[in-house]
Amino acid sequence: MISTTSMLFIISFFSTALASPISVAPGTVIPIQKRVSSTSRSARAIASQVQQLQAKHERNFNTFKANTGKTHPLASSTPSKRDLYSVGLPLDDFENGYWFGDVEIGTPPVTFTINFDTGSSDLFIPSSECINCGPLNTFDPSGSDTLLDLERSFFVSYGDGSTANGDLVEDVVSISGLTATSQTFGLATNVSASFATNHYDGLMGLAFQSISTSNSTPVFQTLIDQDKVAEGVFSFYLAENNSEIYFGGVNQDKFEGEMNWVTLTLEGGWQIPLDSICVDGVPIIAGPVDSVIDSGTALIQGSLDAVQAFYAAIPGSKNATTIDPTLQGLFTVPCDSTFPEITLTFGGLVYTIEEKYFNSGPITEGSSDCLGGFSASTSNKPFWVVGDVFMRSVYTAFDVTNSRVGFAPLR
Numbered sequence: 001m002i003s004t005t006s007m008l009f010i011i012s013f014f015s016t017a018l019a020s021p022i023s024v025a026p027g028t029v030i031p032i033q034k035r036v037s038s039t040s041r042s043a044r045a046i047a048s049q050v051q052q053l054q055a056k057h058e059r060n061f062n063t064f065k066a067n068t069g070k071t072h073p074l075a076s077s078t079p080s081k082r083d084l085y086s087v088g089l090p091l092d093d094f095e096n097g098y099w100f101g102d103v104e105i106g107t108p109p110v111t112f113t114i115n116f117d118t119g120s121s122d123l124f125i126p127s128s129e130c131i132n133c134g135p136l137n138t139f140d141p142s143g144s145d146t147l148l149d150l151e152r153s154f155f156v157s158y159g160d161g162s163t164a165n166g167d168l169v170e171d172v173v174s175i176s177g178l179t180a181t182s183q184t185f186g187l188a189t190n191v192s193a194s195f196a197t198n199h200y201d202g203l204m205g206l207a208f209q210s211i212s213t214s215n216s217t218p219v220f221q222t223l224i225d226q227d228k229v230a231e232g233v234f235s236f237y238l239a240e241n242n243s244e245i246y247f248g249g250v251n252q253d254k255f256e257g258e259m260n261w262v263t264l265t266l267e268g269g270w271q272i273p274l275d276s277i278c279v280d281g282v283p284i285i286a287g288p289v290d291s292v293i294d295s296g297t298a299l300i301q302g303s304l305d306a307v308q309a310f311y312a313a314i315p316g317s318k319n320a321t322t323i324d325p326t327l328q329g330l331f332t333v334p335c336d337s338t339f340p341e342i343t344l345t346f347g348g349l350v351y352t353i354e355e356k357y358f359n360s361g362p363i364t365e366g367s368s369d370c371l372g373g374f375s376a377s378t379s380n381k382p383f384w385v386v387g388d389v390f391m392r393s394v395y396t397a398f399d400v401t402n403s404r405v406g407f408a409p410l411r
């Protein structure tokens with residue numbers, strides 16, 4: 001009998017074999033960076049994100065249903081606030097786990113610092129008419145020759161109840177010289193307090209239209225439709241320095257060997273089967289289980305029971321609430337122990353999470369307990385959100401045209 005894992009391998013082998021020839025036109029590098037904060041601050045920031053993450057994905061599933069008329073297979077049958085963490089952390093700590101770079105919008109162009117998020121699908125920036133956008137860069141709709149007011153409103157909401165709303169418009173959006181014309185996006189006139197203290201102006205979703213809250217074409221899909229990219233693929237290289245998103249293919253300088261392509265189970269977020277999670281080669285989670293690859297998430301988040309089982313395999317690990325009650329959903333590992341090898345298997349191939357990314361450092365100043373890279377949701381639904389901790393350990397490509405995600409070892 002062929003195991004599911006080897007079946008997946010065979011499928012991914014054939015999809016690799018059938019892949020289109022190497023593109024002639026080069027892709028475009030978009031330099032991105034991450035803000036680094038002190039450790040104790042970052043533990044609180046990550047806890048804040050962990051506590052909102054489940055709601056973010058529930059919201060995506062609901063939007064999927066609104067846009068497609070189909071129930072998302074991972075949606076809770078009874079979505080309930082009780083399943084979510086109560087959020088007690090200030091959002092000004094929310095910077096961790098965000099990768100941002102420059103985007104130019106309008107004619108003449110205005111530059112914005114944008115958070116690139118593979119876990120959502122909308123673009124929005126602050127409007128000059130914003131009543132509460134604080135120090136953020138804003139966009140004056142009357143100052144752009146190419147703007148079209150769609151006379152529709154937009155509204156986005158985040159898991160903690162934070163929101164942004166305003167007007168839906170179309171204009172030119174340019175990223176490292178790649179220009180999308182008539183791109184739909186939101187001009188926020190009212191944002192909740194947390195947005196005004198972010199270290200970026202707006203957000204660009206890189207997932208599929210089915211989870212766009214305005215049901216509009218996401219920027220990268222527009223670039224494909226307007227023949228601006230050589231291939232319908234964008235890729236992430238998340239390193240200490242010189243991080244980049246590559247639009248229009250994969251950047252051969254950043255990885256070794258062949259991409260291992262895994263076909264999406266659904267076009268919403270970037271949803272693929274996770275074959276297994278192992279600690280020192282022992283399977284702790286035997287899949288396949290659904291996962292989404294989310295650049296807007298710092299850690300790797302799984303269901304409560306799965307994550308408890310995972311940490312049970314790591315000697316000396318602790319529930320972080322025993323150290324700080326606000327750190328719900330987080331766990332610590334001993335800072336000084338010899339670390340086990342933690343691997344995720346996708347498409348039949350095993351990927352090791354680098355210890356420096358799994359271990360985010362002392363949970364509080366001087367502590368011998370370090371923040372572990374897996375966090376727990378409050379739900380027991382078998383579903384993983386695979387964020388930076390994993391994405392920094394591999395090269396990741398997102399293939400819109402062929403509906404698949406690819407991984408390769410970093411060069």
Ligand SMILES: *[C@@H]1O[C@H](CO)[C@@H](O)[C@H](O)[C@H]1NC(C)=O
Pocket residue numbers: 131163165190191
């Ligand atoms: C701004 O948005 C918040 C949250 O949706 C809402 O309660 C408030 O009434 C809005 N303010 C204005 C002036 O539209």
Ligand SMILES: *[C@@H]1O[C@H](CO)[C@@H](O)[C@H](O)[C@H]1NC(C)=O
Pocket residue numbers: 240241
């Ligand atoms: C990244 O850049 C910083 C500052 O220039 C430098 O100290 C550090 O060694 C670099 N890291 C790597 C991995 O190159």
Ligand SMILES: *[C@@H]1O[C@H](CO)[C@@H](O)[C@H](O)[C@H]1NC(C)=O
Pocket residue numbers: 304308319320321322329330376
């Ligand atoms: C951590 O401990 C707290 C307090 O005992 C408990 O409520 C929570 O469920 C635990 N969290 C996890 C993920 O085990």
